[in-house]
Amino acid sequence: MQEEKHNLAEHDISYTPYLFIWISLLALTSITVTVAGLDLGNYTLVVAMSIAAIKSALVINIFMHIKFEDTIFKVFIAISFFTLSVIFILTFLDFLYR
């Protein structure tokens, strides 16, 4: 059955991917600190948030094992992020064009 492939206990257990992700997260942190020191004007926030989003994706997929979970977990996460972004967009539309 599909079940077995998705079972957390079934995927190959190794320490290396976690160490690799950790090093990537530290590297991204140093990049974000360095970039903050440069004067990029309005792009500073965009760059900082993009890097934070990449770091989040790494944590969610690997540390939180979403990569190996059933599809329904990914659907749930997508819906919750979508809901949050709708709240942000609607609030900003109200704020800007009131």
Place this chain on the structure above:
Amino acid sequence: MSSTEIINTHEVHRDDVGARMGMWLFLFTELLLFGGLFLVYAIYRFKYPDQFQAAAMELNTTVGALNTIILLTSSLTVALSIAALQKGKRVLSIALLGITDILAVAFMINKYFEWSAKIHHGIYPGSEHLLSLPDGQILFYGLYYIMTGLHALHIIIGLIFLTIVMAFVYTGSVNKDSFVKLENAGLYWHLVDLIWIFLFPLFYLLQ
């Protein structure tokens, strides 16, 4: 056919996927809790960009970066602890959870000194010095204390959660074949890390 058989089927019933899903549903409520605060931050930063920047100059980037490294490393040790238990290395798993706890305490000590320094400089909600500043700066520090404070509260809860699960691993009720409690404690800890990933650039990297 006998009554023992019925009892046995009851004992065997387990739904790890359901348990993890329950944890995720809880994490979504946390996302909305912090999401609301991030929304308030976004609106006011948009309204007072210069004052937010001026206020953020007071924050210590080094302390923030150090805490980021501490939290990212603690996420690693939790993930490794689960992997170690899956491989049946109970002692290593407990040791890694112990390191996670130490890192959590280190984070809180850092936070203590950071907040103490701010309060010492007269910057705390309702202080005379803070109220003499422009509105945007008051809002920045209000959000700073609420958001990092709520996050610090989550660190303390996560620390307790991880320590309880560590005791379960020690007694063997959480083991190689049944580790969903450790997995869920790990999920909570990673969420705390995720929130910090956003808090750090928004508060400490405004230059």
